[in-house]
């Protein structure tokens with residue numbers, strides 16, 4: 001049986017806690033029980049982490065690709081060995097079903113292995129110059145990275161935030177979500193146990209605005225990697241500008257899914273229902289607005305309602321659970337507000353629309369249809385287990401609806417005609433497009449958005465390059 005661990009920060013390899021520091025209670029969202037008290041950083045902790053991160057960068061920038069690859073491969077092996085424990089801890093503090101947490105960890109394993117290979121491909125180029133002259137373009141690590149990870153993928157988000165700087169030769173200070181600290185610490189510990197020098201990667205927790213102002217106000221930090229809401233992303237981008245800190249911003253979305261009459265509607269339904277309720281809809285690339293051609297609208301809506309009825313809601317540690325609780329009490333409140341507002345404005349409630357039980361943060365798998373444009377949910381990311389299904393006349397109207405919002409993270413389309421598939425791939429305004437598939441990620445593929453969904457990419461070769469800068473050297 002997995003014990004929930006004692007919580008601490010990791011600064012310079014030391015476990016830091018106590019000493020009169022403020023604490024934050026970490027709660028199991030399935031039971032409401034307090035799992036542990038998380039120590040929060042004071043300014044002196046952050047100053048120490050910054051000083052050590054500067055030392056860590058001076059050290060790690062000189063590491064060889066082989067040394068970095070050795071650490072990343074070693075950490076991947078340790079994650080595999082510890083997979084069941086780490087996945088259970090993630091479920092305890094975030095709520096998702098155990099099998100989803102395990103898949104998330106396996107994605108970290110794949111990403112670290114991919115990045116290990118990428119370490120030896122970080123070369124630049126030599127320019128053509130007259131004899132006796134030499135010009136080269138080199139990639140160098142950007143410097144110490146501040147990385148802020150949210151709670152929805154308690155293992156996967158820290159994995160992304162740590163793996164890329166380590167592969168690039170940077171140091172990193174990770175502030176993962178205070179709601180899911182033990183998962184992040186577990187991932188970091190795998191890197192440290194695999195031989196990563198303790199100055200290179202550290203973990204702090206705190207009052208988010210205090211930590212981000214402190215770190216981004218320091219000349220030590222040269223790069224910010226943030227995943228979270230657009231509102232917070234804009235705030236952090238402004239703070240980063242004062243020190244000209246480079247940023248990768250992985251922000252909100254409002255995933256449109258276009259379903260055409262010539263598609264395999266049964267397959268679309270199966271994939272869309274599974275995708276919608278994965279992680280209780282708390283996914284930035286969650287399919288959200290189902291934009292359905294009117295000749296298959298009723299079949300799709302009724303099929304979705306039937307699918308929602310088959311979702312098994314429960315504690316993520318119980319075998320058979322296919323959807324856990326929401327991660328924190330803010331989410332079911334937001335669901336009630338958004339669904340209530342839509343129904344009051346004329347939407348039809350097909351399923352759910354209410355909290356479940358009187359312990360934990362469970363919410364019923366929900367479906368609303370014929371939702372008017374003035375409903376808040378048509379503009380605001382719901383980040384929860386609700387599908388919005390509306391009928392449309394033709395392709396142009398469907399694409400216009402898909403591109404209506406300022407978000408552009410993931411977009412999906414189900415269509416049979418190959419010409420239409422190509423038009424959709426070209427016209428959908430999104431960083432990632434899935435055609436007849438919702439598999440839009442992978443260790444080797446860039447993950448990121450356009451418009452208000454942010455800029456820059458994680459994963460793929462691009463994820464490592466995002467922690468590097470170019471230098472052109474001209475020798476006469």
Ligand code: NAD
Pocket residue numbers: 148149150151152176177178208209210212227228229230232235236250251252283284330381382383
């Ligand atoms: P939030 O926007 O306050 O927090 C989201 C994340 O950002 C949390 O991990 C939080 O610790 C962090 N954060 C907040 N303020 C920060 C600051 N000043 N400096 C550094 N980090 C900061 O809200 P929330 O209630 O936790 O989540 C609500 C919304 O956030 C959701 O509706 C969704 O839109 C968005 N969100 C997006 C993702 C994603 O994967 N893109 C993940 C989690 C939450």
